[in-house]
Amino acid sequence: MARKLAVIGAGLMGSGIAQVSAQAGWEVVLRDVTDAALTRGTDTIKASYERFTAKGKLDAADAEAALGRITTTTDLDAVADADLVVEAVFEQLDVKHEIFRALDKITAPETVLASNTSAIPITKIAAATGHPERVVGAHFFSPVPMMQLCELVRGYKTSDETLATVREFAESVGKTCVVVNRDVAGFVTTRLISALVVEAVKLYESGVATAEDIDLACKLGFGHAMGPLATADLTGVDILLHAAGNIYTESQDEKFAPPELMRRMVDAGDIGRKSGQGFYKH
Ligand SMILES: NC(=O)c1ccc[n+]([C@@H]2O[C@H](COP(=O)([O-])OP(=O)(O)OC[C@H]3O[C@@H](n4cnc5c(N)ncnc54)[C@H](O)[C@@H]3O)[C@@H](O)[C@H]2O)c1
Incomplete structure (x- = not known):
């Protein structure tokens, strides 16, 4: 019997997580707080399946079957019998706490x-649950x-079994995992990109090299698909300023201290692609 993912x-x-999981054969129950949000979510999934089908990367019948494996609900109790739950709500601790507190009550302890x-x-x-050993990051x-x-992240009390279960899930939906063994600010990926972007901005701000040359150096010298300043524009200078600032606050490691230029760019609204201007004009 197919396993059930909430x-x-x-x-x-x-x-996106519901889409790849249903495609991989999981029965998926997708929960949001309003019907409008659920309709937006399923419309996005349908449109994406259609694009894959049009490109010949997904059989129309398989797309249909995958869609049939997704049910939607606004009722949190409908996820009580799931084998695994993945939470992807707003990035706010209080909202996540409310969800995990409720999940802790309605799901089986394992x-x-x-x-x-x-x-x-x-x-x-x-910390919002009575069983912190079964809580894990799946980024x-x-x-x-x-x-x-x-990126799989162990919390302070995450068990080996929990990590193994979430790895098996992520691999079953076609992903390759890296494991973050200690729950540090920014995990591995955000730490690496923050350190690189901060240094790239410092080099640019002090006139050592142009934005184009800094990005070209990373692309041609290290084989990066995109340079750090172009990445900052794509992600949002505001988002990276916030990420680097948080890591700096937690770690007190100077290499994450956001350069003044990033702050001024955000003050001025030059946050990258979203605003039409960042390190580059878009
Ligand atoms: N956007 C990215 O590139 C990205 C990448 C990696 C991780 N994340 C993380 O994933 C999470 C979700 O981000 P997103 O970009 O999908 O956000 P989003 O704003 O697109 O979606 C969040 C959804 O959560 C719903 N929601 C809010 N409260 C809820 C509740 N109590 N129960 C059920 N649903 C609820 C909202 O209605 C909304 O549909 C965040 O923690 C974010 O940091 C985002």
């Missing part, structure tokens, strides 16, 4: 509860159907 939150990430948080320590999320990347990586 996805909490039908936004950008939740709908059900693994994963969070897709990009930056909140898993240990803090797990998927956007767009979920395209991005290969899933």
